[in-house]
Amino acid sequence: MAVVIDLSTRSRLAAIVGEAHLLSDPGALDAYGVDALGKGHAADLVVLPGTTLEIAAIARLCNDQRIPLVVRGAGTGYTGGAVPTSGGVVLSMERLNRILEIDETNLLAVVEPNVITGDLQRAVEAVGLFYPPDPASLDRSSIGGNVAECAGGPRAFKYGTTKHYVLALEAVLPTGEIVRTGSKAVKNVVGYDLTHLLVGSEGTLAIITKITLRLVPKPPAQATLLATFDSIQGAVDAVSALIARRVVPAAVELIDKDSLDAVHAHTGEAIVPAGTTAVLIVESDGTPAAVEEEIARVEEACRATGAAAVTRAATTADRHRIWAVRRQVSLALNAAELRKVNHDVVVPRGRVPQLFAVVAALKQEYRLRIASFGHAGDGNIHVNLMVDASDVEELARAKQAERILFERVVALEGSISGEHGIGFAKKPYIALELSADEIALMKRVKAAFDPNDILNPGKIFP
Ligand SMILES: Cc1cc2nc3c(=O)[nH]c(=O)nc-3n(C[C@H](O)[C@H](O)[C@H](O)COP(=O)(O)OP(=O)(O)OC[C@H]3O[C@@H](n4cnc5c(N)ncnc54)[C@H](O)[C@@H]3O)c2cc1C
Structure with missing residues (x-):
C-alpha cells in the first residue's frame, strides 16, 4: 500500500527538518523499507530529524493527516519491525547519535537513540564501566532499537537483557506530546512503570528520543x-x-x-x-x-x-x-544459498534438552535442515529453518514446522520470541502464547498511546 504525501504536507515536513533531511529517491525509499528480515515495503518518504522538538512536530503532523509513521534505528531487526508495511513516513533516527553523558558517580549513561551499541560499550569501558547487553549485532544495531526490541545477547545469562539497564526515557507520543519516564535514581515507583512498558514495545507506542542507562563496574x-x-x-x-x-x-x-x-x-x-x-x-x-x-x-x-x-x-x-x-x-547462515527462516524461541533454562529434542524431531518429521545456535545458558536458542526458496513443497513443510515449533515451545512454558520481537513476521502466532484477554488489553494500551493507529501500524497484532 502506498500513501499519498501531498505537496503541502511534504513542504511542512521540509520546514520542520530542512529539505536536505527528506529522502524520496526510489533507492532511498527501498533501502529504508527493509530490515534484516529481508522482506521489505518501500517507504513513501524518509525523514531524518535532528531534535526531539522536530520529532514532536512530525508526529503531530502525521497524526493530523493520519499518515503512518515508522521509526527506524539501524535496520538490523529480524522481524520487520522497522518496515513500513502500510507505507507512509519512515522516521530514521540516524542523526540522533550522540553519547550525551557518562556519569561515573551515578553509574549511568545518557544517550541519543542511534548510538551504536558497541560504541557505547567501548566508551564506558574506557572509564572502567560496563554496559552488559551485547546482541551479536552490536557493531551495527542502535541502543534505541535495542530498547524498542529489549535486545538480549550472550551475557543475558548472568547480566539480564536491555530492560534491566534502562532507568529513564524521553519519548514522543504519536500525538506529539513529549514525555519523560523514570529517573536517574535506581529506584522509582511513582505511578505506572511507563519506562518498562516502552521497553520492548517495538516502535508501536512512542518514539524514544533519549535513554538513560544503568552501568556496572567493568x-x-x-x-x-x-x-x-x-x-x-x-x-x-x-x-x-x-x-x-x-x-x-x-x-x-x-x-x-x-x-x-x-x-x-x-x-x-x-x-x-x-x-x-x-x-x-x-x-x-x-x-x-x-x-x-x-x-x-x-x-x-x-x-x-x-x-x-x-x-x-x-x-x-x-x-x-x-x-x-x-x-x-548469523552472517554465515544469511550468506548460505538456502534461505534462513530465523526463530529465536526460548524455554526455561532447564528445558534446553527438551528444546533440542523438539528440533531433532522436527528435522525428521518435516525433512528439513535446521541450524541451531544461541544463548543456551538462558534457554534462548536460534532455530533456523534452512530452506530452498525455489522448492515450493519444502517451503510448505517449513511453514508447518514453524507452527509446530512454536506450539511445542509454548507447551514447554517457553516463548515464541526471546529477543527479536514480533514485528509483522510472527504476528500470526501471538495467540499461541497470549490469551484473547491479554491481546485485547494490549490493544487498549496501544489505543491509549496512539488513538489513530499511525505509529508502526500493522505490527505485533494479527
Ligand atoms: C547479524 C545479526 C545478529 C543479531 N543478534 C541479535 C542478538 O544477539 N540479540 C538480539 O536481541 N537481537 C539480535 N539481532 C536483531 C537486532 O539487531 C536487534 O533486534 C536490535 O535491537 C535492532 O536494533 P536496530 O537499531 O537495528 O533497530 P531497527 O531494526 O531499526 O528497529 C527495530 C524496531 O525498533 C523500533 N525502533 C528503533 N528505534 C526506535 C526508537 N528510537 N524509538 C522507538 N522505536 C524504535 C523500530 O520501529 C522497530 O520496530 C541480530 C540481528 C542481526 C542482523
Whole structure:
C-alpha cells in the first residue's frame, strides 16, 4: 500500500527538518523499507530529524493527516519491525547519535537513540564501566532499537537483557506530546512503570528520543573457553551440568554442526576439528580469583559430560577469535544459498534438552535442515529453518514446522520470541502464547498511546 504525501504536507515536513533531511529517491525509499528480515515495503518518504522538538512536530503532523509513521534505528531487526508495511513516513533516527553523558558517580549513561551499541560499550569501558547487553549485532544495531526490541545477547545469562539497564526515557507520543519516564535514581515507583512498558514495545507506542542507562563496574578479569563435543547431547548436558553445579558464567553459547558448517563455508577456515558436532563457548568474568575458580568448574563440567576437547583462550586475541566464530554464525547462515527462516524461541533454562529434542524431531518429521545456535545458558536458542526458496513443497513443510515449533515451545512454558520481537513476521502466532484477554488489553494500551493507529501500524497484532 502506498500513501499519498501531498505537496503541502511534504513542504511542512521540509520546514520542520530542512529539505536536505527528506529522502524520496526510489533507492532511498527501498533501502529504508527493509530490515534484516529481508522482506521489505518501500517507504513513501524518509525523514531524518535532528531534535526531539522536530520529532514532536512530525508526529503531530502525521497524526493530523493520519499518515503512518515508522521509526527506524539501524535496520538490523529480524522481524520487520522497522518496515513500513502500510507505507507512509519512515522516521530514521540516524542523526540522533550522540553519547550525551557518562556519569561515573551515578553509574549511568545518557544517550541519543542511534548510538551504536558497541560504541557505547567501548566508551564506558574506557572509564572502567560496563554496559552488559551485547546482541551479536552490536557493531551495527542502535541502543534505541535495542530498547524498542529489549535486545538480549550472550551475557543475558548472568547480566539480564536491555530492560534491566534502562532507568529513564524521553519519548514522543504519536500525538506529539513529549514525555519523560523514570529517573536517574535506581529506584522509582511513582505511578505506572511507563519506562518498562516502552521497553520492548517495538516502535508501536512512542518514539524514544533519549535513554538513560544503568552501568556496572567493568569486571577486572575474563576467561573464555571453547569446548567441542561429538554429540549435541553432550553439549546440552554440559549446560545442565553447569546449572546443577550452580555456576552462572557471563555467557554460555551453543553452536550446532549445521551452524559450524555454515561458518566454515563462509570464512573458509576450519574452526573446529573434523567430527565436531557441537561447541560450547563459555565466558566467566569477575575478580581474577573468582574467574579462575569458576572457569575450572566449567571445564570440569564440560569434561564430565564428554567434551572431546576443552580449550581456554590464552590471550585476548584468542578470546576474540573464539567470539568471532559465534558472531559469524548469523552472517554465515544469511550468506548460505538456502534461505534462513530465523526463530529465536526460548524455554526455561532447564528445558534446553527438551528444546533440542523438539528440533531433532522436527528435522525428521518435516525433512528439513535446521541450524541451531544461541544463548543456551538462558534457554534462548536460534532455530533456523534452512530452506530452498525455489522448492515450493519444502517451503510448505517449513511453514508447518514453524507452527509446530512454536506450539511445542509454548507447551514447554517457553516463548515464541526471546529477543527479536514480533514485528509483522510472527504476528500470526501471538495467540499461541497470549490469551484473547491479554491481546485485547494490549490493544487498549496501544489505543491509549496512539488513538489513530499511525505509529508502526500493522505490527505485533494479527
Ligand atoms: C547479524 C545479526 C545478529 C543479531 N543478534 C541479535 C542478538 O544477539 N540479540 C538480539 O536481541 N537481537 C539480535 N539481532 C536483531 C537486532 O539487531 C536487534 O533486534 C536490535 O535491537 C535492532 O536494533 P536496530 O537499531 O537495528 O533497530 P531497527 O531494526 O531499526 O528497529 C527495530 C524496531 O525498533 C523500533 N525502533 C528503533 N528505534 C526506535 C526508537 N528510537 N524509538 C522507538 N522505536 C524504535 C523500530 O520501529 C522497530 O520496530 C541480530 C540481528 C542481526 C542482523
